[in-house]
Amino acid sequence: xxxxxxxxxxxxxxxxxxxxxxxxxxxxxxxxxxxxxxxxxxxxxxxxxxxxxxxxxxxxxxxxxxxxxxxxxxxxxxxxxxxxxxxxxxxxxxxxxxxxxxxxxxxxxxxxxxxxxxxxxxxxxxxxxxxxxxxxxxxxxxxxxxxxxxxxxxxxxxxxxxxxxxxxxxxxxxxxxxxxxxxxxxxxxxxxxxxxxxxxxxxxxxxxxxxxxxxxxxxxxxxxxxxxxxxxxxxxxxxxxxxxxxxxxxxxxxxxxxxxxxxxxxxxxxxxxxxxxxxxxxxxxxxxxxxxxxxxxxxxxxxxxxxxxxxxxxxxxxxxxxxxxxxxxxxxxxxxxxxxxxxxxxxxxxxxxxxxxxxxxxxxxxxxxxxxxxxxxxxxxxxxxxxxxxxxxxxxxxxxxxxxxx
Numbered sequence: 024x025x026x027x028x029x030x031x032x033x034x035x036x037x038x039x040x041x042x043x044x045x046x047x048x049x050x051x052x053x054x055x056x057x058x059x060x061x062x063x064x065x066x067x068x069x070x071x072x073x074x075x076x077x078x079x080x081x082x083x084x085x086x087x088x089x090x091x092x093x094x095x096x097x098x099x100x101x102x103x104x105x106x107x108x109x110x111x112x113x114x115x116x117x118x119x120x121x122x123x124x125x126x127x128x129x130x131x132x133x134x135x136x137x138x139x140x141x142x143x144x145x146x147x148x149x150x151x152x153x154x155x156x157x158x159x160x161x162x163x164x165x166x167x168x169x170x171x172x173x174x175x176x177x178x179x180x181x182x183x184x185x186x187x188x189x190x191x192x193x194x195x196x197x198x199x200x201x202x203x204x205x206x207x208x209x210x211x212x213x214x215x216x217x218x219x220x221x222x223x224x225x226x227x228x229x230x231x232x233x234x235x236x237x238x239x240x241x242x243x244x245x246x247x248x249x250x251x252x253x254x255x256x257x258x259x260x261x262x263x264x265x266x267x268x269x270x271x272x273x274x275x276x277x278x279x280x281x282x283x284x285x286x287x288x289x290x291x292x293x294x295x296x297x298x299x300x301x302x303x304x305x306x307x308x309x310x311x312x313x314x315x316x317x318x319x320x321x322x323x324x325x326x327x328x329x330x331x332x333x334x335x336x337x338x339x340x341x342x343x344x345x346x347x348x349x350x351x352x353x354x355x356x357x358x359x360x361x362x363x364x365x366x367x368x369x370x371x372x373x374x375x376x377x378x379x380x381x382x383x384x385x386x387x388x389x390x391x392x393x394x395x396x397x398x399x400x401x402x403x404x405x406x407x408x409x410x411x412x413x414x415x416x417x418x419x420x421x422x423x424x425x426x427x428x429x
Contacts, residue, residue, distance in 0.1 A: 024381050025232075025390050027243040030365075031250055031374040039245040045404050046397075047237065055411065056199035057396055060207035061230040061389075063197065067209055068223060071216035074173075074192065081137045084217050085114040085127065087153050088141035088210070090282070091202025092175070093117035094275040095392065096211050099220070101271035102388045109219030119149045124156060133161045138172045139214055143202045145180025148424070165189065175209050201411045203279050204396055207389070221385040228389025236397055244394065247376055248401035250321070251295060257321045257374065260295055261313065264325040265302035265361040266354075268383065272325075273299030276395060283399045285415070286408040293406050303360040310364065314371060321374040326361045329382035330354035 050058045075081070086096055097115050114127050138157060142150045154172075157163075163171060174193040176182040186193045194209040205211070207229055215222050235241045251260055262276050277297045285294035298320075300309055313320055333354035340346050348356055369375050378394075380387050403410025 025387060025394065026379045027247070027394075028377045028379070029243060029246060029250075030369050030376060033242075033246050034249060036242060039242070039249050042249070042401060042404050043240075043245060046400060049400065049404075050237065054199060055204075055400070056197045057201070057204035057207070058233070060197075060200065061226040061233060061393070064207055064209075064212050064226060065223075067194070067212045068216055070194070071213045071222075075217045078137065080135060081111060081217075082135040083112050083114060083131055084137055084139065084214055085116060085131070086139045086141060086214050087116045087150055087157075088139075088175075089117055089147055089149050090278055091205050092141040092143065092147070092150070092210055094203070094271070094278045095206025096214055097271035098275040098392070099206070099211060099215060099225070099271075099388055101268050102383050103220055103385060104268060106221070106384065107219040108221075109217075111218045113214060113218045116153060119152060124153065128157070128160050133163075133171065136171065137217070139175055140172055140182065141175040141210060142180075142182055143177055143196050143205065143210075145174075145176045145182030145184075148427075151182075173213075175213055203282055204411070206275075206392055224385035225389035228386035228391075229393035231386070232390045232393040232397065243376075244398050244401055247323075248398055248405055250374060252402050252405040254321060254374065257319050258295060259298060259320040261298045261300060261309075261320050261322045262325060263300045263302055263305070263322055263361075263364070265357050266327060267301060268327075269325060270301060272391075273301065275392075279395060279399055280402075282413050283410045284402055284406060284408065286406075286412075287414075288408060293408055295402060295406075302364065303357060306360065306364055313368060313373070318371070318373060322365075322368055322376075324361055324365050324375065324377040325380075326358050326377070327354075327380045327383050328358075330358070 049055050053059075056063070086093060088096075093115050094117070096113075097117070100113055100115070116123060116127055140150060140154050158168070161171075169190040169192070172191050174182050174186045174191055176193060176196060177198055178195045183193045183195075185191075194213050196205055196208045196210060200208050207226060212222055215225070236244060251257070260280065262273060264273055277299050280295060280297035285296075287293070298309075313322065330352045333352050336348045336351050336353060336356070338349045340349070365375055365377060378391070380391065400410055
């Protein structure tokens with residue numbers, strides 16, 4: 024299971040009840056589709072598996088997407104390391120970087136590769152540009168594109184229309200699901216199914232989080248969102264994840280929080296700034312600022328309890344080196360470093376919470392990602408903003424188009 028422990032003063036339930044009602048209204052309205060993906064995405068599993076079973080020759084799945092079309096998949100690929108049943112490699116190309124492009128393409132045999140062009144709007148200029156570059160790199164004839172590409176997009180988007188024109192299969196993202204909340208839609212379901220991950224367990228974990236929040240009325244998410252959004256001094260939330268396996272998740276968390284909660288409200292600018300660290304490495308860099316610098320940060324620690332596959336540190340003794348960690352499980356050492364850092368920050372009267380996961384499998388990964396989506400929605404309601412738009416990003420896109428036209 025997932026346990027969320029809070030180390031700051033909670034408010035009376037009556038203080039946050041109205042926010043719970045407003046989130047429930049969002050769910051009931053059906054306007055925000057991510058809430059229901061653990062059910063509505065179930066048919067996608069069968070559709071995806073039916074498609075890929077006819078592609079026995081495929082060994083490489085390459086997802087091309089930006090932001091919400093790639094971050095969540097990258098997070099799950101990292102967290103579910105080696106937890107797939109099919110002998111297929113998942114590559115993710117999520118930047119217009121020449122280095123990244125060629126470092127992936129040079130590894131591929133075209134005849135064993137399937138490219139997933141992923142764009143909710145169907146007009147993401149970076150994704151379209153990479154699509155063209157891949158066609159040119161492998162010198163693929165237009166009549167053969169349907170052999171090597173599928174599209175993941177909104178129904179009737181420009182990408183879908185082009186897919187109809189070229190005979191390319193399209194999987195659809197629900198129109199009421201925003202990009203950064205889309206990991207449990209076709210954006211994540213399709214590539215993960217293709218590679219043999221336990222997608223059904225992923226959706227079951229998300230549903231368990233939904234039930235804990237809406238049916239069993241667990242209040243940790245609301246308490247945490249209220250405290251972090253109303254804090255008088257701290258508008259920065261630091262996610263301190265203890266294990267390199269959370270690197271992709273940290274990237275997803277930054278995009279989810281920053282793009283959802285950084286908004287204008289009239290002349291007022293509102294936001295909860297996300298910072299993501301990896302423990303224990305970043306104890307030797309950023310921790311000094313948290314401990315002794317401005318108290319403008321709240322801190323969430325993320326750790327995994329299970330240490331079964333971790334090695335035991337050998338009982339080797341040196342004349343001048345200490346032996347404190349001898350015969351200690353390496354993962355237990357990592358968690359001890361997490362606990363020590365947490366208590367050090369609590370002693371500085373900083374607001375801290377800890378998320379402890381029993382083990383990292385598809386069920387727990389689904390629960391964790393849905394937890395953070397709910398947390399983000401709760402924060403948006405408490406901040407009085409539209410959590411699901413990104414007007415600031417759209418301005419940059421328009422300027423880019425004008426630059427390219429000139």
